[in-house]
Amino acid sequence: MSKIVLITGSSRGIGKAMALAFARAGYTVIVNYRGNQEAAEATLAQVQTYSPESMMIQADVADNEGVRAMFQTVKKQYGRLDVLINNSGINRDGMMLRMTEADFDQVLNVNLKGAFLVSKEAGRLMLRQKSGSIINMSSIVGVIGNAGQCNYAAAKAGLIGLTKSLAKELASRNIRVNAIAPGFIDTEMTAKLPEDVKKQMLGEIPMRRFGTPEDIAKTALFLAGADSTYITGQVIHVNGGMWM
Ligand code: NAP
Secondary structure, eight states, rough: OOEEEETTTTHHHHHHHHHHHHTTTTEEEEEEEOOOOOHHHHHHHHHHHHHHTTTEOOOOOHHHHHHHHHHHHHHHHSSSSSSSEEEOOOOOBBBBGGGGGHHHOOOOOOOOIHHHHHHHHHHHHHHTTOOOEEEEEEHHHHHHOOBBBBBHHHHHHHHHHHHHHHHHHHHHGTTTEEEEESSSBBHHHHHOOOHHHHHHHHHOOSSOOOOOOOHHHHHHHHHGGGGGGGGSSSSEEEESSSOO
């Protein structure tokens, strides 16, 4: 039987690249999205060419009822979950003095609380199975900070604390929890940055290129499976040398 992976926010960007990479590697993929049904359907259609048992589930990861309903479907459809990737993320950038409370809360709710809510439901299944791998999508800015992103950086730093704590809680049950901290990856999230900011960032990357969603997908595949069985509680930096 093929392994089951749930990737939150996999309608687009890095999540989509991971969905395709996992499907190609023989996993059955659950594509999650919040609002962009058209993109999710297009992703699922591509995923199903490699992995026909795959499905998509709409759920807002920041909404506990929605998350629980998603897991009812997962249980009914597959009865197990081998890998969870907490990838859903948003940004609402701005300098602190101009940032609204709503923008702060929303970013924390999706990026950090969402990972907690989804991990809790996944953890129930994985504890019963006595196996599993959870991967949290942090960010370089959760480690080094970034002016104009105090909400996002706080959420991504929080994910590292969540990762290490859950790794300690779940290790004895053969459940590993790790984080990936991407640098600058070419997706819709970064496409909206002004050209001068992008140029400046490129200058800070020793490898002289932005990362691709596929660069992150390869790392996620490694952390998910049998090649990383003694790795837990770690943050893997995938940033072209932007931070060492
Ligand atoms: P993206 O292209 O903007 O895609 C975001 C994905 O998250 C979409 O699938 C979106 O679904 C989903 N999503 C947003 N809010 C959600 C919610 N409340 N519930 C469920 N799904 C939700 O982003 P990306 O660049 O691929 O980033 C993916 C992850 O990597 C994020 O956690 C991001 O913070 C992190 N990251 C990205 C970079 C980068 O340079 N791109 C760097 C470091 C870390 P819909 O399509 O339905 O909106």
